[in-house]
Amino acid sequence: DVQLLESGGGLVQPGGSLRLSCAASGFTFSNYAMNWVRQAPGKGLEWVSAISGSGSTTFYADSVKGRFTISRDNSNNTLYLQMTSLRADDTAVYYCAKVIEGIAAAGGDYYAMDVWGQGTTVTVSS
Amino acid sequence: DIQMTQSPSSLSASAGDRVTITCRASQSIASYLNWYQQKPGKAPKLLIYGASSLQSGVPSRFGGSGSGTDFTLTITSLQPEDFATYYCQQSYSTPRITFGPGTKVHIK
Numbered sequence: 523d524v525q526l527l528e529s530g531g532g533l534v535q536p537g538g539s540l541r542l543s544c545a546a547s548g549f550t551f552s553n554y555a556m557n558w559v560r561q562a563p564g565k566g567l568e569w570v571s572a573i574s575g576s577g578s579t580t581f582y583a584d585s586v587k588g589r590f591t592i593s594r595d596n597s598n599n600t601l602y603l604q605m606t607s608l609r610a611d612d613t614a615v616y617y618c619a620k621v622i623e624g625i626a627a628a629g630g631d632y633y634a635m636d637v638w639g640q641g642t643t644v645t646v647s648s
Numbered sequence: 649d650i651q652m653t654q655s656p657s658s659l660s661a662s663a664g665d666r667v668t669i670t671c672r673a674s675q676s677i678a679s680y681l682n683w684y685q686q687k688p689g690k691a692p693k694l695l696i697y698g699a700s701s702l703q704s705g706v707p708s709r710f711g712g713s714g715s716g717t718d719f720t721l722t723i724t725s726l727q728p729e730d731f732a733t734y735y736c737q738q739s740y741s742t743p744r745i746t747f748g749p750g751t752k753v754h755i756k
Contacts, residue, residue: 567747569744631698633743
């Protein structure tokens with residue numbers, strides 16, 4: 523079974539740090555780009571960060587750039603999100619998600635997230 | 649940034665109803681549009697990718713259409729397990745993807 527399992531969430535004070543992990547199984551991890559997506563309480567989905575399969579290329583949402591760092595360990599099939607200078611508005615459930623991309627049957631390209639973890643909750647509060 | 653809007657924001661429907669949800673992009677995104685279903689306390693689930701391709705394992709009552717700026721998710725005969733929130737997501741500006749605000753489907 524293809525599976526993603528996040529861990530590392532918790533309660534942290536404003537200005538603090540936290541590292542999230544996402545353990546992957548059931549697929550060749552290094553072949554796939556990965557994303558972190560978050561969801562604040564009662565709100566919609568927000569893309570946070572992306573990393574290529576090799577780990578050589580990373581991208582960040584403006585809201586977290588300079589504070590969060592995405593990385594991966596392909597030898598241990600694990601994705602990470604290092605979060606620093608945390609703020610109250612970083613409070614959310616954080617999901618890791620596997621990316622699929624290619625050419626759809628109708629002929630257009632696609633880029634989507636086909637497998638998601640169960641999420642880990644980050645609460646930033648004093 | 650590409651902004652996504654959805655309508656309606658919520659709807660009430662009965663089992664067996666045909667349901668249509670609309671998603672609009674602030675600029676043309678060709679067919680770079682995906683749909684996800686999310687139930688309370690659960691992770692999103694991919695339903696449709698590339699605007700109209702059905703993800704493996706998803707029932708055929710779900711369908712997607714559209715290109716450019718206007719897209720539609722249709723559920724042809726709503727089932728009890730379909731009551732959930734549905735999100736569209738553009739991947740034209742990959743990897744800086746953006747989601748619509750969601751459409752919550754309630755039981756009438």
